[in-house]
Amino acid sequence: MTDDASIYYDEDAQRSQIEDKTVAVLGYGSQGHAHAQNLADSGIDVRVGLKEGSSSREAAREDGLEVGTPKEVAAGADIVSVLVPDTIQPAVYEQIEEELEPGNTLQFAHGFNIHYNQIKPPEDVDVTMIAPKTPGHLLRRNYENDEGTPALLAVYQDATGEAKEEALAYGQAIGCTRAGVVETTFREETETDLFGEQAVLCGGIASLIKQGYETLVDAGYSPQMAYFECLNEMKLIVDLMYEDGLGGMWDSVSDTAEYGGLTQGDVVIDDHARENMEQVLEAVQDGTFAREWIAENQAGRPSYTQLRQAEKDHEIEAVGAELRALFAWAEEETEDEQEKVTADD
Ligand SMILES: NC(=O)C1=CN([C@@H]2O[C@H](COP(=O)(O)OP(=O)(O)OC[C@H]3O[C@@H](n4cnc5c(N)ncnc54)[C@H](OP(=O)(O)O)[C@@H]3O)[C@@H](O)[C@H]2O)C=CC1
Numbered sequence: 001m002t003d004d005a006s007i008y009y010d011e012d013a014q015r016s017q018i019e020d021k022t023v024a025v026l027g028y029g030s031q032g033h034a035h036a037q038n039l040a041d042s043g044i045d046v047r048v049g050l051k052e053g054s055s056s057r058e059a060a061r062e063d064g065l066e067v068g069t070p071k072e073v074a075a076g077a078d079i080v081s082v083l084v085p086d087t088i089q090p091a092v093y094e095q096i097e098e099e100l101e102p103g104n105t106l107q108f109a110h111g112f113n114i115h116y117n118q119i120k121p122p123e124d125v126d127v128t129m130i131a132p133k134t135p136g137h138l139l140r141r142n143y144e145n146d147e148g149t150p151a152l153l154a155v156y157q158d159a160t161g162e163a164k165e166e167a168l169a170y171g172q173a174i175g176c177t178r179a180g181v182v183e184t185t186f187r188e189e190t191e192t193d194l195f196g197e198q199a200v201l202c203g204g205i206a207s208l209i210k211q212g213y214e215t216l217v218d219a220g221y222s223p224q225m226a227y228f229e230c231l232n233e234m235k236l237i238v239d240l241m242y243e244d245g246l247g248g249m250w251d252s253v254s255d256t257a258e259y260g261g262l263t264q265g266d267v268v269i270d271d272h273a274r275e276n277m278e279q280v281l282e283a284v285q286d287g288t289f290a291r292e293w294i295a296e297n298q299a300g301r302p303s304y305t306q307l308r309q310a311e312k313d314h315e316i317e318a319v320g321a322e323l324r325a326l327f328a329w330a331e332e333e334t335e336d337e338q339e340k341v342t343a344d345d
Protein backbone atom coordinates (compact mmCIF):
# COMPACT_ATOMS: atom_id res chain seq x y z
CA MET A 1 0.00 0.00 0.00
CA THR A 2 1.41 3.37 -0.99
CA ASP A 3 0.46 6.85 0.18
CA ASP A 4 -1.99 7.16 -2.69
CA ALA A 5 -3.48 3.67 -2.20
CA SER A 6 -7.09 3.43 -3.35
CA ILE A 7 -9.73 2.29 -0.88
CA TYR A 8 -13.07 1.16 -2.23
CA TYR A 9 -16.43 1.05 -0.48
CA ASP A 10 -19.90 -0.33 -1.25
CA GLU A 11 -20.80 2.58 -3.50
CA ASP A 12 -17.71 1.97 -5.68
CA ALA A 13 -18.79 -1.56 -6.59
CA GLN A 14 -21.24 -2.39 -9.35
CA ARG A 15 -23.41 -5.38 -8.53
CA SER A 16 -24.04 -5.88 -12.26
CA GLN A 17 -20.43 -7.08 -12.55
CA ILE A 18 -21.29 -10.27 -10.68
CA GLU A 19 -25.06 -10.66 -10.28
CA ASP A 20 -25.61 -12.83 -13.36
CA LYS A 21 -22.47 -14.86 -12.90
CA THR A 22 -21.93 -18.27 -11.36
CA VAL A 23 -19.19 -18.63 -8.77
CA ALA A 24 -17.48 -21.94 -8.02
CA VAL A 25 -15.98 -21.86 -4.54
CA LEU A 26 -13.33 -24.57 -4.24
CA GLY A 27 -13.01 -25.69 -0.61
CA TYR A 28 -15.37 -25.23 2.31
CA GLY A 29 -12.94 -24.51 5.13
CA SER A 30 -12.21 -21.25 6.94
CA GLN A 31 -12.43 -18.91 3.91
CA GLY A 32 -14.47 -21.22 1.64
CA HIS A 33 -17.52 -21.53 3.86
CA ALA A 34 -17.56 -17.78 4.51
CA HIS A 35 -17.19 -16.72 0.86
CA ALA A 36 -19.76 -19.29 -0.31
CA GLN A 37 -22.40 -18.40 2.28
CA ASN A 38 -21.86 -14.64 1.99
CA LEU A 39 -22.08 -14.82 -1.81
CA ALA A 40 -25.25 -16.94 -1.62
CA ASP A 41 -26.85 -14.57 0.90
CA SER A 42 -25.98 -11.72 -1.49
CA GLY A 43 -28.03 -13.44 -4.17
CA ILE A 44 -25.14 -14.87 -6.20
CA ASP A 45 -25.38 -18.32 -7.79
CA VAL A 46 -22.74 -20.35 -5.90
CA ARG A 47 -21.56 -23.93 -6.15
CA VAL A 48 -19.03 -25.53 -3.86
CA GLY A 49 -16.25 -27.74 -5.23
CA LEU A 50 -15.05 -30.56 -2.99
CA LYS A 51 -13.53 -33.92 -3.74
CA GLU A 52 -15.66 -37.07 -3.55
CA GLY A 53 -15.82 -38.27 0.05
CA SER A 54 -14.78 -34.85 1.42
CA SER A 55 -15.67 -34.36 5.05
CA SER A 56 -16.87 -30.82 4.18
CA ARG A 57 -19.55 -31.94 1.71
CA GLU A 58 -22.22 -32.54 4.32
CA ALA A 59 -21.66 -29.13 5.94
CA ALA A 60 -21.98 -27.32 2.60
CA ARG A 61 -25.17 -29.19 1.73
CA GLU A 62 -26.64 -28.56 5.18
CA ASP A 63 -25.98 -24.87 4.56
CA GLY A 64 -28.15 -25.13 1.45
CA LEU A 65 -25.38 -25.07 -1.14
CA GLU A 66 -25.02 -27.16 -4.26
CA VAL A 67 -21.89 -29.32 -4.20
CA GLY A 68 -19.88 -31.06 -6.91
CA THR A 69 -16.28 -31.98 -7.57
CA PRO A 70 -13.94 -29.05 -8.29
CA LYS A 71 -13.99 -30.02 -11.98
CA GLU A 72 -17.80 -30.23 -12.12
CA VAL A 73 -18.43 -26.86 -10.50
CA ALA A 74 -15.64 -25.11 -12.41
CA ALA A 75 -17.17 -26.34 -15.68
CA GLY A 76 -20.25 -24.17 -15.30
CA ALA A 77 -18.66 -21.22 -13.53
CA ASP A 78 -17.69 -17.72 -14.62
CA ILE A 79 -15.58 -17.17 -11.51
CA VAL A 80 -13.56 -19.92 -9.82
CA SER A 81 -12.62 -18.94 -6.28
CA VAL A 82 -9.66 -21.03 -5.16
CA LEU A 83 -10.11 -21.48 -1.40
CA VAL A 84 -8.50 -24.83 -0.67
CA PRO A 85 -5.24 -24.76 1.37
CA ASP A 86 -2.32 -23.08 -0.42
CA THR A 87 -0.33 -26.30 -0.66
CA ILE A 88 -3.25 -28.17 -2.28
CA GLN A 89 -4.09 -25.44 -4.80
CA PRO A 90 -1.67 -26.49 -7.59
CA ALA A 91 -3.10 -30.05 -7.64
CA VAL A 92 -6.71 -28.81 -7.55
CA TYR A 93 -5.88 -26.28 -10.28
CA GLU A 94 -4.72 -29.15 -12.50
CA GLN A 95 -8.18 -30.72 -12.10
CA ILE A 96 -10.01 -27.57 -13.20
CA GLU A 97 -7.56 -26.00 -15.68
CA GLU A 98 -9.25 -27.38 -18.79
CA GLU A 99 -12.63 -26.08 -17.64
CA LEU A 100 -11.45 -22.46 -17.73
CA GLU A 101 -12.87 -20.59 -20.69
CA PRO A 102 -11.63 -17.29 -22.13
CA GLY A 103 -13.02 -14.44 -20.05
CA ASN A 104 -13.47 -16.54 -16.89
CA THR A 105 -11.87 -15.47 -13.64
CA LEU A 106 -9.52 -17.29 -11.30
CA GLN A 107 -10.03 -15.68 -7.92
CA PHE A 108 -7.76 -16.07 -4.84
CA ALA A 109 -7.75 -15.01 -1.19
CA HIS A 110 -3.94 -15.12 -0.96
CA GLY A 111 -1.29 -14.77 -3.63
CA PHE A 112 1.13 -17.59 -2.70
CA ASN A 113 0.70 -19.83 -5.75
CA ILE A 114 0.56 -17.06 -8.33
CA HIS A 115 3.43 -15.07 -6.85
CA TYR A 116 5.71 -18.12 -6.44
CA ASN A 117 4.72 -19.50 -9.87
CA GLN A 118 3.07 -22.69 -8.62
CA ILE A 119 -0.03 -21.95 -10.73
CA LYS A 120 0.37 -20.56 -14.24
CA PRO A 121 -3.05 -19.57 -15.59
CA PRO A 122 -3.72 -19.16 -19.32
CA GLU A 123 -3.45 -15.61 -20.64
CA ASP A 124 -7.11 -15.33 -21.61
CA VAL A 125 -8.54 -15.48 -18.06
CA ASP A 126 -8.66 -12.77 -15.41
CA VAL A 127 -6.65 -13.49 -12.27
CA THR A 128 -7.75 -11.51 -9.24
CA MET A 129 -7.60 -11.52 -5.48
CA ILE A 130 -9.90 -10.44 -2.69
CA ALA A 131 -7.94 -11.24 0.45
CA PRO A 132 -9.98 -10.64 3.60
CA LYS A 133 -7.75 -9.49 6.43
CA THR A 134 -9.39 -11.82 8.89
CA PRO A 135 -9.90 -15.50 9.65
CA GLY A 136 -12.82 -16.85 7.62
CA HIS A 137 -15.13 -17.46 10.56
CA LEU A 138 -15.07 -13.77 11.42
CA LEU A 139 -15.71 -12.87 7.76
CA ARG A 140 -18.94 -14.85 8.00
CA ARG A 141 -19.85 -13.55 11.46
CA ASN A 142 -19.30 -9.92 10.42
CA TYR A 143 -21.44 -10.40 7.31
CA GLU A 144 -24.29 -11.85 9.37
CA ASN A 145 -24.03 -8.95 11.82
CA ASP A 146 -24.23 -6.40 8.96
CA GLU A 147 -20.64 -5.45 9.64
CA GLY A 148 -17.77 -5.27 7.19
CA THR A 149 -14.37 -6.93 6.99
CA PRO A 150 -11.42 -5.10 5.40
CA ALA A 151 -9.80 -6.84 2.44
CA LEU A 152 -7.07 -6.36 -0.14
CA LEU A 153 -7.81 -6.35 -3.86
CA ALA A 154 -5.25 -7.19 -6.53
CA VAL A 155 -5.32 -7.91 -10.23
CA TYR A 156 -2.56 -10.13 -11.61
CA GLN A 157 -4.02 -10.53 -15.06
CA ASP A 158 -6.74 -8.48 -16.75
CA ALA A 159 -7.81 -10.36 -19.87
CA THR A 160 -11.32 -8.89 -20.04
CA GLY A 161 -10.48 -5.30 -19.14
CA GLU A 162 -12.99 -5.60 -16.28
CA ALA A 163 -11.05 -7.70 -13.79
CA LYS A 164 -10.87 -5.01 -11.13
CA GLU A 165 -14.56 -4.09 -11.37
CA GLU A 166 -15.56 -7.75 -11.05
CA ALA A 167 -13.22 -8.28 -8.09
CA LEU A 168 -14.74 -5.23 -6.38
CA ALA A 169 -18.24 -6.63 -6.93
CA TYR A 170 -17.05 -9.95 -5.45
CA GLY A 171 -15.64 -8.04 -2.47
CA GLN A 172 -18.98 -6.30 -2.05
CA ALA A 173 -20.89 -9.59 -2.20
CA ILE A 174 -18.81 -11.12 0.61
CA GLY A 175 -19.18 -7.98 2.75
CA CYS A 176 -15.71 -6.45 2.42
CA THR A 177 -16.55 -3.12 0.76
CA ARG A 178 -18.75 -2.37 3.79
CA ALA A 179 -15.48 -1.81 5.67
CA GLY A 180 -13.13 -0.91 2.82
CA VAL A 181 -11.11 -2.72 0.18
CA VAL A 182 -7.53 -1.58 -0.37
CA GLU A 183 -5.87 -2.03 -3.74
CA THR A 184 -2.47 -3.73 -3.82
CA THR A 185 -0.48 -6.25 -5.87
CA PHE A 186 -0.14 -10.03 -5.61
CA ARG A 187 3.49 -9.57 -4.59
CA GLU A 188 2.75 -7.08 -1.83
CA GLU A 189 -0.15 -9.08 -0.41
CA THR A 190 1.80 -12.34 -0.45
CA GLU A 191 4.95 -10.99 1.16
CA THR A 192 3.26 -8.85 3.81
CA ASP A 193 0.75 -11.57 4.68
CA LEU A 194 3.45 -14.23 5.12
CA PHE A 195 5.68 -11.86 7.10
CA GLY A 196 2.79 -10.71 9.29
CA GLU A 197 1.56 -14.19 10.18
CA GLN A 198 5.09 -15.48 10.87
CA ALA A 199 6.72 -12.61 12.72
CA VAL A 200 3.82 -10.84 14.41
CA LEU A 201 0.25 -12.14 14.25
CA CYS A 202 0.64 -15.88 14.74
CA GLY A 203 4.28 -16.87 15.27
CA GLY A 204 5.55 -13.75 17.02
CA ILE A 205 2.66 -13.40 19.42
CA ALA A 206 2.51 -17.10 20.30
CA SER A 207 6.23 -17.11 21.12
CA LEU A 208 5.95 -13.86 23.11
CA ILE A 209 3.11 -15.39 25.16
CA LYS A 210 4.93 -18.68 25.77
CA GLN A 211 8.21 -16.97 26.74
CA GLY A 212 6.36 -14.66 29.13
CA TYR A 213 4.42 -17.58 30.63
CA GLU A 214 7.55 -19.71 31.06
CA THR A 215 9.50 -16.82 32.61
CA LEU A 216 6.85 -16.39 35.31
CA VAL A 217 6.31 -20.14 35.96
CA ASP A 218 10.07 -20.83 36.10
CA ALA A 219 10.37 -18.02 38.64
CA GLY A 220 7.87 -19.84 40.88
CA TYR A 221 4.60 -18.06 40.08
CA SER A 222 1.47 -20.13 39.59
CA PRO A 223 0.61 -21.30 36.05
CA GLN A 224 -2.88 -19.82 36.44
CA MET A 225 -1.45 -16.41 37.26
CA ALA A 226 0.99 -16.65 34.35
CA TYR A 227 -1.85 -17.64 31.98
CA PHE A 228 -4.03 -14.72 32.96
CA GLU A 229 -1.18 -12.25 32.75
CA CYS A 230 0.39 -13.38 29.49
CA LEU A 231 -2.47 -14.85 27.43
CA ASN A 232 -5.93 -14.03 28.71
CA GLU A 233 -5.42 -10.29 29.08
CA MET A 234 -3.75 -10.12 25.66
CA LYS A 235 -7.14 -10.02 23.94
CA LEU A 236 -8.38 -7.18 26.08
CA ILE A 237 -5.23 -5.14 25.46
CA VAL A 238 -5.30 -5.85 21.70
CA ASP A 239 -8.98 -4.86 21.58
CA LEU A 240 -7.96 -1.39 22.76
CA MET A 241 -5.29 -1.17 20.05
CA TYR A 242 -7.79 -2.38 17.45
CA GLU A 243 -10.30 0.26 18.45
CA ASP A 244 -7.97 3.24 18.85
CA GLY A 245 -4.41 2.34 17.94
CA LEU A 246 -1.48 2.01 20.33
CA GLY A 247 -2.56 5.36 21.83
CA GLY A 248 -5.92 3.89 22.78
CA MET A 249 -4.12 1.21 24.75
CA TRP A 250 -1.59 3.56 26.40
CA ASP A 251 -4.44 5.92 27.40
CA SER A 252 -6.38 3.14 29.08
CA VAL A 253 -3.62 1.42 31.06
CA SER A 254 -2.15 2.94 34.21
CA ASP A 255 0.74 5.41 34.08
CA THR A 256 2.81 2.76 35.81
CA ALA A 257 2.07 0.26 33.00
CA GLU A 258 2.72 2.93 30.40
CA TYR A 259 6.11 3.93 31.82
CA GLY A 260 7.18 0.31 32.40
CA GLY A 261 5.95 -0.71 28.98
CA LEU A 262 7.62 2.17 27.18
CA THR A 263 10.95 1.52 28.90
CA GLN A 264 10.96 -2.30 28.86
CA GLY A 265 9.17 -3.18 25.63
CA ASP A 266 12.22 -2.43 23.51
CA VAL A 267 14.43 -4.30 25.99
CA VAL A 268 12.49 -7.48 25.23
CA ILE A 269 11.84 -6.93 21.53
CA ASP A 270 15.27 -5.47 20.91
CA ASP A 271 17.55 -4.88 17.91
CA HIS A 272 18.28 -8.59 17.80
CA ALA A 273 14.57 -9.37 17.44
CA ARG A 274 14.41 -6.74 14.71
CA GLU A 275 17.33 -8.39 12.86
CA ASN A 276 15.51 -11.72 13.14
CA MET A 277 12.39 -10.11 11.70
CA GLU A 278 14.41 -8.81 8.78
CA GLN A 279 15.69 -12.33 8.15
CA VAL A 280 12.14 -13.68 8.20
CA LEU A 281 11.14 -11.04 5.66
CA GLU A 282 14.13 -11.82 3.45
CA ALA A 283 13.23 -15.52 3.40
CA VAL A 284 9.73 -14.57 2.27
CA GLN A 285 10.99 -12.13 -0.36
CA ASP A 286 13.63 -14.37 -1.92
CA GLY A 287 11.37 -17.44 -1.96
CA THR A 288 13.32 -19.44 0.65
CA PHE A 289 10.26 -19.85 2.86
CA ALA A 290 8.05 -20.84 -0.07
CA ARG A 291 10.55 -23.50 -1.24
CA GLU A 292 10.86 -24.83 2.33
CA TRP A 293 7.07 -25.05 2.78
CA ILE A 294 6.55 -26.74 -0.58
CA ALA A 295 9.32 -29.28 0.20
CA GLU A 296 7.89 -29.88 3.68
CA ASN A 297 4.56 -30.81 2.09
CA GLN A 298 6.19 -33.01 -0.52
CA ALA A 299 7.92 -34.88 2.32
CA GLY A 300 4.61 -35.49 4.13
CA ARG A 301 4.90 -32.61 6.62
CA PRO A 302 7.32 -34.21 9.15
CA SER A 303 8.42 -30.98 10.88
CA TYR A 304 4.97 -29.42 10.74
CA THR A 305 3.42 -32.47 12.42
CA GLN A 306 6.02 -32.45 15.17
CA LEU A 307 5.81 -28.69 15.78
CA ARG A 308 2.01 -28.80 15.87
CA GLN A 309 2.10 -31.55 18.49
CA ALA A 310 4.67 -29.72 20.63
CA GLU A 311 2.45 -26.61 20.58
CA LYS A 312 -0.60 -28.65 21.62
CA ASP A 313 1.42 -30.24 24.45
CA HIS A 314 2.62 -26.92 25.90
CA GLU A 315 1.51 -26.57 29.52
CA ILE A 316 -0.21 -23.24 28.82
CA GLU A 317 -2.80 -25.05 26.68
CA ALA A 318 -3.92 -27.37 29.50
CA VAL A 319 -3.92 -24.56 32.06
CA GLY A 320 -5.89 -22.33 29.67
CA ALA A 321 -8.47 -25.02 28.90
CA GLU A 322 -9.15 -25.53 32.61
CA LEU A 323 -9.46 -21.82 33.30
CA ARG A 324 -11.61 -21.07 30.29
CA ALA A 325 -14.04 -23.81 31.33
CA LEU A 326 -14.38 -22.18 34.72
CA PHE A 327 -14.81 -18.81 33.06
CA ALA A 328 -17.55 -19.97 30.69
CA TRP A 329 -19.39 -21.53 33.59
CA ALA A 330 -19.09 -18.30 35.55
CA GLU A 331 -20.37 -16.28 32.55
CA GLU A 332 -23.34 -18.60 32.10
CA GLU A 333 -24.17 -18.21 35.74
CA THR A 334 -23.97 -14.42 35.42
CA GLU A 335 -26.31 -14.49 32.41
CA ASP A 336 -28.74 -16.75 34.27
CA GLU A 337 -28.66 -14.36 37.18
CA GLN A 338 -29.27 -11.40 34.87
CA GLU A 339 -32.19 -13.18 33.22
CA LYS A 340 -33.60 -13.93 36.64
CA VAL A 341 -33.32 -10.27 37.66
CA THR A 342 -35.09 -9.20 34.43
CA ALA A 343 -37.83 -11.79 34.96
CA ASP A 344 -38.23 -10.72 38.58
CA ASP A 345 -38.65 -7.11 37.42
N1 LIG B 1 -7.74 -19.19 7.03
C1 LIG B 1 -7.99 -17.91 6.79
O1 LIG B 1 -8.77 -17.28 7.48
C2 LIG B 1 -7.36 -17.20 5.63
C3 LIG B 1 -6.97 -17.89 4.51
N2 LIG B 1 -6.59 -17.21 3.40
C4 LIG B 1 -6.28 -17.97 2.19
O2 LIG B 1 -7.49 -18.63 1.79
C5 LIG B 1 -7.16 -19.86 1.13
C6 LIG B 1 -7.87 -21.01 1.83
O3 LIG B 1 -7.33 -21.13 3.13
P1 LIG B 1 -8.18 -21.74 4.33
O4 LIG B 1 -9.58 -21.22 4.27
O5 LIG B 1 -7.38 -21.53 5.56
O6 LIG B 1 -8.21 -23.27 3.93
P2 LIG B 1 -8.75 -24.48 4.80
O7 LIG B 1 -7.58 -25.28 5.32
O8 LIG B 1 -9.72 -24.04 5.82
O9 LIG B 1 -9.48 -25.32 3.64
C7 LIG B 1 -10.00 -26.54 3.92
C8 LIG B 1 -11.00 -26.88 2.85
O10 LIG B 1 -10.35 -27.27 1.64
C9 LIG B 1 -10.86 -28.55 1.27
N3 LIG B 1 -9.89 -29.35 0.54
C10 LIG B 1 -8.73 -29.85 0.99
N4 LIG B 1 -8.14 -30.57 0.03
C11 LIG B 1 -8.97 -30.52 -1.06
C12 LIG B 1 -8.93 -31.07 -2.37
N5 LIG B 1 -7.90 -31.83 -2.75
N6 LIG B 1 -9.98 -30.82 -3.21
C13 LIG B 1 -11.00 -30.04 -2.84
N7 LIG B 1 -11.09 -29.50 -1.59
C14 LIG B 1 -10.09 -29.74 -0.73
C15 LIG B 1 -11.21 -29.18 2.59
O11 LIG B 1 -12.09 -30.26 2.38
P3 LIG B 1 -12.01 -31.60 3.28
O12 LIG B 1 -13.03 -31.42 4.33
O13 LIG B 1 -12.31 -32.66 2.32
O14 LIG B 1 -10.59 -31.69 3.82
C16 LIG B 1 -11.87 -28.03 3.30
O15 LIG B 1 -13.18 -27.84 2.85
C17 LIG B 1 -5.64 -19.95 1.18
O16 LIG B 1 -5.14 -19.38 0.01
C18 LIG B 1 -5.26 -19.07 2.38
O17 LIG B 1 -3.95 -18.57 2.36
C19 LIG B 1 -6.61 -15.84 3.32
C20 LIG B 1 -7.00 -15.10 4.40
C21 LIG B 1 -7.29 -15.71 5.68
Ligand SMILES: CC[C@](O)(C(C)=O)C(=O)O
Pocket: 132, 133, 134, 135, 136, 193, 196, 197, 201, 202
Ligand atom coordinates in the same frame (compact mmCIF):
# COMPACT_ATOMS: atom_id res chain seq x y z
C1 LIG C 1 -2.97 -14.23 10.03
C2 LIG C 1 -3.14 -15.53 9.31
C3 LIG C 1 -3.74 -15.42 7.91
O1 LIG C 1 -2.86 -14.70 7.08
C4 LIG C 1 -5.04 -14.66 8.04
C5 LIG C 1 -6.15 -15.17 8.87
O2 LIG C 1 -5.13 -13.57 7.51
C6 LIG C 1 -3.92 -16.84 7.37
O3 LIG C 1 -3.20 -17.19 6.40
O4 LIG C 1 -4.75 -17.59 7.90
Ligand SMILES: [Mg+2]
Pocket: 132, 133, 134, 193, 197
Ligand atom coordinates in the same frame (compact mmCIF):
# COMPACT_ATOMS: atom_id res chain seq x y z
MG1 LIG D 1 -3.64 -12.93 6.38
Ligand SMILES: [Mg+2]
Pocket: 110, 193, 194, 197
Ligand atom coordinates in the same frame (compact mmCIF):
# COMPACT_ATOMS: atom_id res chain seq x y z
MG1 LIG E 1 -2.04 -15.83 5.44
